[in-house]
Amino acid sequence: MTKASPIIHPLLIALPLFLATIADAQTTGFPLEKLPYSGGILMERAIRDGRVHLPEDNALLQRLLPAETCSPVPCVLPNVDVFPSSAPVNEVPVAVNHKNIKQLLTGSNDYNCGTLVGFNTSNDGGATWSHTCFSSINGKGSGDPGVAYDLKGNAYISAIDDRAPAIDFQKSTNNGRSWSPPAVAVPSLNGGLTDKPWLEVDTNPTSRFKNSLYISITQFDPNGDTQITLTHSHDGGKTWKVGFVGPLRIFPGSIDQFSDIAIGADGTVYLTWLHCPTTGSTGDCGGTTATMYLTRSGDGGKTWTRPHAIFKAALAPDTCNAYYGCLPNTMEEIIDIPVIAVDNSKGAHKGNLYVAYYNWTGTYMKMMVATSTNGGKSWTRKPVAPASDKHDQFFQWINVNDDGVVGVTWMDRRNDPANINYEAFGAFSTNGGTSFTKNVDLSTAPSNPFNDGFGGGFIGDYTGNGWAGRNRLYISFTDTTAGVDQDFLGGYMR
Secondary structure: OOOOOOOOOHHHHHOHHHHHOHHHHHHHOOOOOOOOOOHHHHHHHHHHOOOOOOOOOOOOOOOOOOOOOOOOOOEEEEEEEOOOOOOOEEOOOEEEOOOOOOOEEEEEEEOOOOOOEEEEEEOOOOOOOEEEEOOOOOOOOOOOOEEEEOOOOOEEEEEEEOOOOEEEEEEEOOOOOOOOOOEEEEEOOOOOOEEEEEEEEOOOOOOOOOOOEEEEEEEEOOOOOEEEEEEEEOOOOOOOEEEEEOOOEOOOOEEEEEEEEEEOOOOOEEEEEEEEEOOOOOOOOOOOEEEEEEEEEOOOOOOOOOOEEEEEEEOOOOOOOOOOOEOOOOOOEOOOOOEEEEOOOOOOOOOOEEEEEEEEOOOOEEEEEEEEOOOOOOOEEEEOOOOOOOOOEEEEEEEEOOOOOEEEEEEEOOOOOOOOOEEEEEEEEOOOOOOOOOOEEOOOOOEOHHHOOOOOOOOOOOOEEEEEOOOEEEEEEEEOOOOOOEEEEEEEEO
């Protein structure tokens, strides 16, 4: 395969503000370009161009890993630094092996790795971990890790290879002791950038498409126009086919980004994403009102329903030259993924769809969960935090266990009067999203975003969670208590 030249996006010539103030951006802590790409892509470009220099070894102490359980239940699981290192690690999904719930898999934008993507596996419920760097086809990567297991216990990892451009993946049959050579799962359809992938596997034993793999991404063409696509494999990654291709959004008029996938008990695939209008000559979604979209497939990803708008969400304003808005009081970019989950239990709320997102109230980011009882035709929306919590809530994630219990996690600043430091929180719903339990603080200590390893410029774009059985919810999140972004695993036992 011929190595492609790095993509120089035409939008760069439309960014005089950025080009004229690179030095200022470095001193203010935000060295990333104002482009509609995911944070991993933007940070990779900044490192490649010399605008960001990774920290030298600061001799972080290798922490003793705590036990995987807590007692008596209910209780908060100990926090584990999955891969202690001197370089930043952020953007951290987590997956649990349904065949063996002691086996866990996390991924990250890992700046210890030449490909800038790393993965970690555990065989003991998160007490100890093995680390590997992603092997992209061209030897370079841009982040946005994806992790998943199938029902056979095979592990899958994916990430952006922006030099191809493509989304590459690898497979392991032994929980990460060895990995297959990297292969392309999703190519560029238009010669542009492949961005913000999300990997999901059908782990429903009753599905006629069980063990099928799905990857959704944003396809950027060379003009900055966007389309959401979803590619599927029904043979364990041997072959891939593009199924869904969303409407073309013309830049700078509007953008489609940040897709997510959930799969129902019968194999129905649900795909969500964010659509935002843009303002200004270069386009900017910060401070606008976005629309969340939904489509679904009942035939394994071959055909799809017409995408339709499900509800709107206000995005945080752009106060730091970040495309989708900024985490208040910082130079951190912030995005709003409509994270979707489905109730695959046999309980009273089976088939319910849930979408977690944040809504900008005008003064703070408020975490919300929308619920649909009719396949996405209509939605009711509920806040998860109490009305007294008027601090920022962000990096939401959601999953449903086999009993229909909804587990939602997010980052929350309620314990800092200055609204800067954040902690991981969780809550549950046992009544189909009608109400949520008392919020639980899942962090051992608060994290200061200015200690992210990039001078307060990038803590990633998302976190993750996953159920291990019916009573244990794991959360993987970015923690800065070591003085630099790290992949921490925590959680709650019900």
